[in-house]
Amino acid sequence: MSGANPVAGVVPVRLPPLGLTLAWAVVGLVLAWAVVPGLFAWQDPLQGIAGRQLEAPSLEHPLGTDGLGRDMLARVIHGARESLLGAFLAVSVGLVFGTTLGLLAGARGGIVDAAVMRLVDTLLAIPSLLLSLSVIILLGFGSINAAIAVGFVSVAHFARLSRSEVLRVRRAEYVEAAFGSGGRFLAVLWRHVLPNALTSVLALAALQFGSAILALSTLGFLGYGAPPPTPEWGLLIAEGRDFLATAWWLTCTPGVVVLAVVLSAERISRSLGARRT
């Protein structure tokens, strides 16, 4: 929806591991924000100080204040929980449902495969944005529901990828042998196929993690984000844009945070993918 393309997969690059370390550091930091936001932000992210609205960054408010006089740094830090949870949930929905479908199709073949793949085609044929907007309207507004909507759209991508991985692994001799020696379908699937197909699926998941944050942000821009006063990164970017003429930092700082997280997720995804080859 916002551009990240899951089928693009990964590019093996010979960057110094410094980049990867940095990426893990960024992810670690925002995870810490999500778990113990109080350690990093000492101001209230929800209650503003009336009359102190739209202040420029200062010592007291390192990232300034928003239109209601709330500390922007606190909102960004507390926003980590909602955003990461949302992205995690979105990816989980896609991962669990998509991979199940893909495994089933790839392993069973025949009529099951055809049916599942037509279903996937159908999901891809409906414009993804329309699909996720409809799902949100159906489920009601809220960060959890938005995450489900975003995840729902990625089911098709996970299904396609895991199916092709399963087909690849199935052709491997030891799997053929396992099936040939009378192994039960599910057992072989679980013991041999899944672990081998999983690396690239996980790489896709890491990549999807970044694009889920962006997709949630796009939903906020179109007016389908979490209800106020929830601080959520995508929503912060989307809401801050109205103040661009007067307080540009309101949209730019959460933007930079999202950029850093998405880039890190991408870098980690690449390292996961690279381990396979």
Next chain:
Amino acid sequence: MSTTRRNLLAAPAILSVLGAMCARDAFAQAAPVRGGTLIYLEQQTYTNLYPPAGGFYPNGGVLNQITDKLTYQNPQTLEIEPWIAESWTVSADATEYVFRIRPGVTFSDGTPLNAEAVARNFDTFGLGNRELRHPVSEVITNYLRSEVIDPLTVRFHFRAPSPGFLQGTSVIGSGLVSLRTLALPFDQLGDATKIIGSGPFVVARQVLGRELVLNARQDYAWGPKQHPHQGRALLDTIRIIVSGEDSVRIGALLSGQAHVIRQIQAYDEGRVQSRGFQIFAPSTRGVNNSVVFRPDNPLVADIRVRQALRYATNAQEIVDTLFSPNYPRATSIIASTAQGHVNLADRLTYDPRQAVRLLEEAGWTLGPQGVRQKDGRELVLTAYESPPQPRNKDTLQLVAQQWARVGVRLNVLAGDAGSRVVDSLDPAKTPVAPAMVGRADPDVIRSQYHPLTRNALLQTGGVSQRVQSFNDARLNGLLDAIASEPDRAKRLALVGDVQRYVLDQAYVIPIFEEPQVFAAAPRLRGFGFEAVGRPSFYGAWLAAR
């Protein structure tokens, strides 16, 4: 009285205009320039141009350029002046109105604007048209029938006194259109090219949802009699372009790509003025931007709870945090510029201690989560934000913060249009709602609260099927009396009664008086407004750079 207040409010805007003019001293005095194309940026696209649908600002902004009205309400004095009607008489009991039509007026399709056309227009607005699905105009009450006396004289008959009708002929919802337009079904009137009026501009072309181009009508010679400008409009062309992004509209204005923009946020006003641009903030003179209760919901059925929440609401803090001096704090349920306004600021004080006392008295005690409880129920209320109102989401968030201090939770929802419409009609789902409406006649109060019209409080007998039992006969009696009291002084007294009654019952928490805020390039002159803030480009012109 109302005009002085308005002028005081407009002072900063006028000063900035003066400043801009002084800088160009000699040139500013030059005669108006004719010709040129004006670019006007709208926030939203028009939805339907059936004249009574002109209450929606984007619709009104178009209709005000392409249609004329029977009478003209002077935006300064609020007096009703001749326009398409040269003169009129009203019977003592306000059940009969006779209008004498100005000769020689034509619609842009060449058909005459005569008594017959006026009669057909008001028959439609007053009675609706079931077959073509034209709804009844909310500004016309008790309409019975029309009677064409001669080609230029028309008489209207009413079932009961209808004192608001004269002003009703001047409002945006009473624009006169050609019989060809009236013959079209309602749902085809979203197409601007089908709206044939007699106004100073005509629709040249449209790109639905994106742009509307209006050209000046060369033979236009029937502007309001007392309007400073006469004859055809000065501009050749107006391009009304939809641009939903706040930052894009402001940027376009400041970089010279647009001349006028609607809906500029309070926080951008200073930046616009500091660069020599003009701010216009005409009052909408109607019901203030408020939070209304739906007493049908048991949570807010107790008057003490409503009063407590009124005491817990700090309107001054909201105005100071979110708005500018163009948004004065409310002193009643209607604007101080509205007719019949009574200053009731002493009943709108902020007093959280009083709020807590009332809540305790009503049996709501603080629960473990900081939210008050009674019989195992938490005092949690819900409201949908109303996107067309300025910074409504932020306003409701501040209200929620203030209520949280006395232990009441307000959830602010940003729903999709479908859920919002359905839930807003259900007092069980939305015990609280934001509301406002603009119109320069005391009838506006009736429009807002009567169950048969906007039904802001959700009483029984309205459109909503979900209301169990709430109905305030006393309030409705007062509202009906306003709509049919022919004596002006008595009518205004009734308006005062309603204001006191609604506040005593704490049905409504008024917050601020809502203006329509426009920003314009320094070179735009003669830009005007009708009485409740719809732009008028009739006398507007662009000075040389």
Next chain:
Amino acid sequence: MSRHLAQRLGQSLLVLLAAFTVAFALLQALPGDAVLIKFLDSTMGLTADQIAELRIAYGADAPLWQQYLHTLGNFLSGEFGYSIRAGVPVARLLAENIPPTLLLASLAFGVASLLAILLAVLSQLGFGWVRGFARSMPPFFVAVPVFWLGIMLIQVFSFQLGLVSVIAPEPWEELILPVLTLAVPISAPLAQVLIRNIDTVLNEPFVAVARAKGATHAWVLWRHVARNALPSTLTMAGVLFGELLGGAVVTETVFGLSGLGGLTQQAVANQDVAVLQAIVVLSAVAFVAISLAVDLLLPLLDPRLAVRPAGAA
């Protein structure tokens, strides 16, 4: 081959019908409907009876299966219905909105391809920092929200530098910034696929052989890489199409352009079901057609694929 073609066609029709049905079910399940949203607006002043009549007039009260069959029949006969929101036939809305979006999307796709090729070439150059830069651009492009990019481009290039006008622009400048906005995120996956392909091909033994025989780097790239990269890029086309459409929604909203994207956004906001149904069917047809074309083209481009059936979804 013709049997395979018939099978693929049958599958495509099945997907179309499924997309239509899923969309119909989703749209019907939404709370409220366009009639309510438009006419319950208090400024319209309609009574409950009038609204009930309107609902009957628009057929919003018929049983679902009847509405479904009715709509399906209409679509099959090319009748798309009436937009309640805009008050004009859906066919007219589509006719007005498809050409600008098609132009925007194809220009954006063109620019994205150029950008991707540029990055791919840069990624193979000798200078280390250029390579690193070219390789870190795609993830960077992916990490910027489209609406944010659009707003920033407007601020910088139109409002600050005054290079292009976004309000009432000349025809030639109207699309510059929107195309750029849409092209950036589309170029990222393209560039990634290209770079990955080049890297893979350059590691193949036959490249070493070609090099040993004295072939230049450029020749190797051209001869082997172009041939290998094209098929894998083509397989992405169907998915990229969806991305373009989603991107167009945002881009057209930011720039206030008329087009399918803006139409979709308005239609969702107002639950203009007839418009949404038409948009779903239209994009499903496009998606299916693209997938079909790719399936049929691939064997021609890459003889290795000709033997095995291209049913790999």
